[in-house]
Amino acid sequence: MNNLKPLWTKVSDPDVIIIGSGPNGLAAAIRLAQAGRKVLVIEGHDVPGGGTRTAELTEPGFHHDVCSAIHPMGMASPFLKTLPLEKFGLEWIHPGIPLAHPFDDGSCASLFRSVEETAAQFSSGSEAAYRKVFEPLMPHADSLLEAFMGPTKFPDNPLAVAGFGMRALPAALDAARLWFDDEKARALLAGNAAHSVIPLDRPLATNAIGLMLMLTGHAYGWPVAKGGSQRITAAMIACLESLGGRIETGRPVVSLDELPSVSSYTFDTSPSAMSSIAGDRLPDRYRKSLAKYRHGPGIFKIDYALSEPVPWLAEDCRKAGTVHLGGTLDEIVVSEREAWEGIHSERPFVLTAQQSVCDPSRAPAGKHTFWAYCHVPSGSTVDMTDSIERQIERFAPGFRDCVIARHTMNCDDFERYNPNFIGGDIVGGVADWGQLLTRPVISARPHRTPAPDIFICSAATPPGAGVHGMGGYRAAEEVLKA
Numbered sequence: 001m002n003n004l005k006p007l008w009t010k011v012s013d014p015d016v017i018i019i020g021s022g023p024n025g026l027a028a029a030i031r032l033a034q035a036g037r038k039v040l041v042i043e044g045h046d047v048p049g050g051g052t053r054t055a056e057l058t059e060p061g062f063h064h065d066v067c068s069a070i071h072p073m074g075m076a077s078p079f080l081k082t083l084p085l086e087k088f089g090l091e092w093i094h095p096g097i098p099l100a101h102p103f104d105d106g107s108c109a110s111l112f113r114s115v116e117e118t119a120a121q122f123s124s125g126s127e128a129a130y131r132k133v134f135e136p137l138m139p140h141a142d143s144l145l146e147a148f149m150g151p152t153k154f155p156d157n158p159l160a161v162a163g164f165g166m167r168a169l170p171a172a173l174d175a176a177r178l179w180f181d182d183e184k185a186r187a188l189l190a191g192n193a194a195h196s197v198i199p200l201d202r203p204l205a206t207n208a209i210g211l212m213l214m215l216t217g218h219a220y221g222w223p224v225a226k227g228g229s230q231r232i233t234a235a236m237i238a239c240l241e242s243l244g245g246r247i248e249t250g251r252p253v254v255s256l257d258e259l260p261s262v263s264s265y266t267f268d269t270s271p272s273a274m275s276s277i278a279g280d281r282l283p284d285r286y287r288k289s290l291a292k293y294r295h296g297p298g299i300f301k302i303d304y305a306l307s308e309p310v311p312w313l314a315e316d317c318r319k320a321g322t323v324h325l326g327g328t329l330d331e332i333v334v335s336e337r338e339a340w341e342g343i344h345s346e347r348p349f350v351l352t353a354q355q356s357v358c359d360p361s362r363a364p365a366g367k368h369t370f371w372a373y374c375h376v377p378s379g380s381t382v383d384m385t386d387s388i389e390r391q392i393e394r395f396a397p398g399f400r401d402c403v404i405a406r407h408t409m410n411c412d413d414f415e416r417y418n419p420n421f422i423g424g425d426i427v428g429g430v431a432d433w434g435q436l437l438t439r440p441v442i443s444a445r446p447h448r449t450p451a452p453d454i455f456i457c458s459a460a461t462p463p464g465a466g467v468h469g470m471g472g473y474r475a476a477e478e479v480l481k482a
């Protein structure tokens with residue numbers, strides 16, 4: 001597209017440009033503006049924020065998080081927590097319980113803030129095992145998050161990192177069976193590990209991601225942003241503008257030739273989009289490596305407007321911000337594997353969030369929003385509404401009677417909504433052992449490219465998916481060193 005009007009010339013000539021305004025793009029922009037650079041962010045969509053937006057998808061007055069909803073990584077982010085985002089309107093709200101996981105007998109397992117309280121739900125063997133896994137990590141949560149999300153360097157606390165690494169090595173399936181004899185503890189771990197979007201019998205990434213989410217839940221909680229995830233974006237943009245940076249929306253970039261000449265371009269895009277936009281400014285060999293970058297399964301999502309809260313059988317589920325629906329470890333393992341094998345699970349593992357339970361501003365008085373998705377094969381356009389609702393009804397009979405309106409999105413819808421979600425892949429590329437730390441290519445400095453003025457900061461770079469801005473921060477540090 002060559003019809004971009006050069007509005008940026010009105011903005012005072014920028015000296016660095018960020019393409020894409022997701023949390024990583026905005027974090028990169030803020031870091032560069034802090035260092036005195038004149039920053040321009042160019043966003044293709046009319047609304048900034050990428051995977052961090054809120055919209056009235058169903059009915060007026062119901063504010064739905066289109067993508068990200070729950071923000072343990074946002075709150076714990078080593079970079080975001082240094083920013084005065086509260087001053088710019090961001091307020092984290094904690095639900096009564098971070099996460100609940102119901103079972104067919106009406107009981108549930110919850111992830112409480114306290115490790116001790118969480119462990120106490122399980123049989124004595126699993127209680128001791130749960131404490132043995134998490135208690136030694138808790139005093140080092142900050143340094144572990146820094147090592148996991150921050151720049152690659154020798155860790156400040158190598159013993160803690162080694163301790164985490166030992167626990168993270170096995171596949172989540174093996175760890176759950178080895179550590180716990182209690183089905184509830186096993187299922188709680190499996191539900192967290194399934195956020196990796198990797199079959200749970202694969203080593204390294206599945207357990208690492210599951211344990212990191214649980215540790216962050218114990219150390220920081222799993223909060224929502226008051227008013228909706230868009231408030232995170234709004235606060236970051238206000239922070240950027242307070243430092244002199246600017247953003248232009250509704251301007252999809254197709255070629256770098258459209259843009260003014262600046263000292264650096266940082267891509268908050270997929271590796272393939274960067275390759276196509278930068279064209280022959282990137283060497284062929286590098287572009288061939290980018291072309292090998294792998295994307296995994298997609299998702300099918302439903303946003304609901306509800307007349308009342310979800311009628312969960314288990315009391316804890318009514319207080320939780322996030323509820324994982326999938327029953328036992330074995331069931332979750334099958335459902336997650338199926339998405340990889342091109343099968344639409346009849347009993348999918350469903351990730352749900354009920355933001356309005358702790359944030360009444362999301363819906364008209366007495367009414368509620370509800371957010372639910374499951375993993376599906378890449379590019380799927382199959383309507384999973386019935387399968388998802390059968391899973392919800394299983395643990396909350398009468399749910400369908402509460403539905404005022406629903407809005408669905410399949411893989412195609414997601415890719416149209418945000419070109420970074422290729423085939424509906426919401427984690428920016430497979431995060432298995434081959435790609436978690438070597439995204440988008442094997443490199444000691446993955447946010448750089450061979451071109452001295454081109455950088456990449458999206459979730460397709462370390463530390464990967466999530467609203468934490470650390471890919472952006474790390475890319476900006478590389479720009480500043482260049």
Ligand SMILES: Cc1cc2nc3c(=O)[nH]c(=O)nc-3n(C[C@H](O)[C@H](O)[C@H](O)COP(=O)(O)OP(=O)(O)OC[C@H]3O[C@@H](n4cnc5c(N)ncnc54)[C@H](O)[C@@H]3O)c2cc1C
Pocket residue numbers: 019020021022023024025026042043044045048049050051052066067068069070071072073074251252253254268269270273277299301373417418419420421426427428457458459460464465466467468471
């Ligand atoms: C349904 C769903 C649920 C999720 N839930 C959570 C959650 O609860 N918690 C959590 O932490 N994370 C969650 N995530 C993941 C999170 O949203 C992403 O990991 C995060 O947004 C990635 O940030 P990013 O900055 O790398 O890219 P994105 O947020 O994807 O932003 C990229 C931006 O770049 C723009 N862009 C792309 N190409 C161009 C171009 N050529 N020209 C101009 N602009 C362009 C896009 O329009 C987009 O705005 C969820 C995602 C989805 C889809």
